[in-house]
Amino acid sequence: QIQLSESGGGLVQAGGSLRLSCASSRPTFSPYAMAWFRQAPGKEREFVGYIRRSDDTYYGDSVKGRFTISRDNAENTVFLQMNSLKPEDTAIYYCAARIYTGHYSRQSEYTYWGQGTQVTVSS
Secondary structure, eight states: OEEEEEEOEEETTTTEEEEEEEEEEEOOOOOOOEEEEEEOSSSSSSSEEEETTTEEEEEOOOTTHHHHHHHHEGGGEEEEEESSSOOGGGGGEEEEEEEOOOOOOOOOGGOOOOOOEEEEEEO
């Protein structure tokens, strides 16, 4: 069983930056794509962005230009660099992995999920 583990969340002021990490428990794990989702209080979980095996990236409109997804294959880790943070970015951030292609934001198509890490942006 593959486990994903997020880290790097915390409290930051508006305009600040944070970098989240998502590590896989299996060094040889090579999914089709790794994605980040987030869930704010009282809202549904939403797509943030993903990075495919080809290193192509795609972002949701609300974070485009502010967030960047990258990976370190040697460390089996995917990163979410978040800049120019806003209070509305406050949420629990989850990483997820999908094995096959499909609709990038369809959560049911992601097989593996982390437990999430809290990001709080103060105004």
